[in-house]
Amino acid sequence: MSDSSIEAINLTKNYGKFTALDNLNLKLEGSKCVGFLGPNGAGKTTTLKIFTDLIKPSSGSALINGLEVHGNKKKALENCSALVETPEIYPYMSTREALNLVADLKGLPRSDRKRMIEEAVSEVKMDEWIDAKVGKFSKGMKQRINIASTLIGYPSVIFLDEPTTGLDPRGMAEVREIIKSLKKKDRLIFMSSHLLNEVSDVCDEVALIDHGKLLAYGTLEDVTARFSGDEGIADATFSGPLEQSSIDKDVSRLTNVISVERVNGNTIRLRFKGGQRAQEGILADLVSLKLGLVEFKKAFSKLEDTYMSLIQEGN
Amino acid sequence: MDQDFSVGVEETRTLKVPDSFTQIGTITKYEIMNYFRARRFFVLLALGIIISVLLTFLVGYYRPYSFLQSSLTFYTQWWGGSITFVIILSAIFFGGDSISSEFQNKTGYYLVSRPVRRSSIYIGKWIASFIASLVILFVFLGIAIGNGLYYFGADVPYQLWQSVLLSILYMASVLSFAFLWSSLFKTSVISVLITIITLLVVFPLFDSLLPALVGVEPWFSLTYGAEVITAVMALTYPVHEIHSSTPIGNGHFINLTSFTPYLWEGIVIMFLYFLVSAILGLFVFEKREFI
Incomplete structure (x- = not known):
């Protein structure tokens, strides 16, 4: 050694x-x-x-x-x-x-x-x-x-x-x-x-x-x-531009969602807690909202989650 | 991908970094290789040879009395008249960007991050520039003596050897001075330009204007100190201070003063420039950061 x-x-x-x-x-x-x-x-x-x-x-x-x-x-x-x-x-x-x-x-x-x-x-x-x-x-x-x-x-x-x-x-x-x-x-x-x-x-x-x-x-x-705990970040992409009111009233209030930010017209980034089980629930809720969801995927790896959360905290 | 470097593990602890003298030798060797490969040595050698060939042609064709009066006047005119210029060219070619280029080209990152003292890098580069300049100087001297042998046989005055020794001291001081500028700036063009301006414009202006206008001896000028290179070849060493008055009509005169440094004074000026520039340049390079 x-x-x-x-x-x-x-x-x-x-x-x-x-x-x-x-x-x-x-x-x-x-x-x-x-x-x-x-x-x-x-x-x-x-x-x-x-x-x-x-x-x-x-x-x-x-x-x-x-x-x-x-x-x-x-x-x-x-x-x-x-x-x-x-x-x-x-x-x-x-x-x-x-x-x-x-x-x-x-x-x-x-x-x-x-x-x-x-x-x-x-x-x-x-x-x-x-x-x-x-x-x-x-x-x-x-x-x-x-x-x-x-x-x-x-x-x-x-x-x-x-x-x-x-x-x-x-x-x-x-x-x-x-x-x-x-x-x-x-x-x-x-x-x-x-x-x-x-x-x-x-x-x-x-x-x-x-x-x-x-x-x-x-x-x-x-x-x-x-540092990443059970928090996760996922990107949701819709078939068309999502109204800001839908983000504020519907998506932000979903169970386990901590915050939502717009990545571009059709895509939003959700920070959530609760691990994979919560992720599954959010996906189901988004589908049920009938906002035209076409893609839902984890945005970062575990290390990326940690990195992003630590850097954001630092700022 | 599967090559085995494991042989190195045991040897990691037995490997001993060479002493600083050996490392200085390494830096010198590679810097001289740089001069040869980058052709700057050959360019300066060609310049030295061109100056020599021109002098050979002019003296051979016009047979000027000022040259051919005696072997002493021949060498005074040939050697004393051009060697300081050749030395300044050497400093510009070999010293002007020696350190600054390490910052500008980012080659310093390759060298400085190794287990070698910065002072070893600085000294190694200085020695390389000194050796390269010395070769140019001796080629120039060889051609001068070759011509002297043709006109005056083996009668080479001892004053020439005194002048050669003083030229080598001047070369050391001018190189140290160029290295100082080179370590002060991170851009090669600026360090080279400042070396050129100080050695070819600023100092010579001080040398001529200060005595003439205000009668002050430019004892702080490196090129003034170098005047001993020519003065030592005079039949009798020139007087230190000369006052002259030139009538300009109506009973008015222009009073002019000129100085020639004492031999000891010239040596001290050149030696101090060498020493102070070397210490300051080294100090600056030690502190300089690769940002």
Whole structure:
């Protein structure tokens, strides 16, 4: 079992009057993949940038394996890899040279280097481009090389900032598989993402952040059970535009419905309590109202429910 | 997809990041590769060769007395007359955007997030620019000496070697100065433009206008300090301060003053620019954020 750890202690980052991170406290230990979720501007990238010395905290500490990043960067990042904000790779370099630069900086033994670079390139499906200049690559190809660079040097801690950005659906699926395979190798992976399905698919734990504050942290099951409770959200679509009076008088007053909002002319979104049994009842009631219901489906997964409710509470 | 990285698990704890000197060497190596691949080294080398070829042609064709009076005047005119310009070009080519481009092109994200000190990156890049500039300087010197050998045989005055040493000090200070601007701005064009304007316009204006108009010695100007590169090649070292009066009629005169830095003064000015710019540039780069 890995003894890797990362820890944010009262981590705060201010940009003038704007507080990007507000006393963030978070400790991750062991071998697992932790998803870092939050809306745009929540503080996800800011956190990862502080952990990789791209920015400095206004106050507080960022520790990797017990070592303060900003007091002892070289040692703290010794067993780390990071991919933050889709870095540009020097365009004059080939894939092999770009990865060799990382290997040189990390002190990867010469005996392992060639094999490891070729394995990393193969892992991101860029074998045939290994000696091509990075400057000619598309954004997606560069992102694959960036991911390959995180595999160099046997890192025990990996930071990934929206790693599937810029990739096509196939590339996204491949990257998720890579992350899953890395998870099996005794590593602590901290991955920010907008994509809830990606986090559900890849991560063991989730940390939710908004306005620079940690809203929740735990295993996916714990967090969703704790915060989504028995509430649900469903979208109902009608054959024609629904009158506002029908929404206010009829739909809003249905049993177990908490709130109703219009998504577009024909579709409304219902927040309800009571789980699946209530959902069944609401569907039956909507049909009986004869408003022209043509579709009724759950709007979000369990994690999405939690995410939406926490973000809304935060606002 | 099923490749096995498990071999790395055991080695994770045995992998040791190289010391900072080794990492500086790595950064230097890749930066020099950048100069070669981006062709900026060859462009500047071509410029240096063009200047040399032009001088070779002009001296060979017109045989100017100011050049061919003696081997000392030859080297004073050839080397002293152009080397400061070649050095400034080197600083613009190699130093002007060295740090700012890391922010503008987002390549810094690839480098800075690794286990390497920012100071190692800065110093490695500086050393690369120094080596590249040194190569250009020696090519220029080689062509000058080649011509000198043709006209005067093996009579190379010792003052040339003094001037070469001072030129290398000037090169170090100008590169540090360019790196300082480069670390202050996140846009390459701005940092390069400011390097060009300060070295080719602002300092030379101070050097000529301040003594002439108000009789003040521009001791704070880097290009003024660099005047020792030429002064050291004079038969007798120039007087520090010269006053002259030019009649303009009706019994009126224009009084002009000109200064030449003392040798020690020029060395101190160049060394201080090197030191202060290096410290400030490093400090700024250490604090700079990748936002």
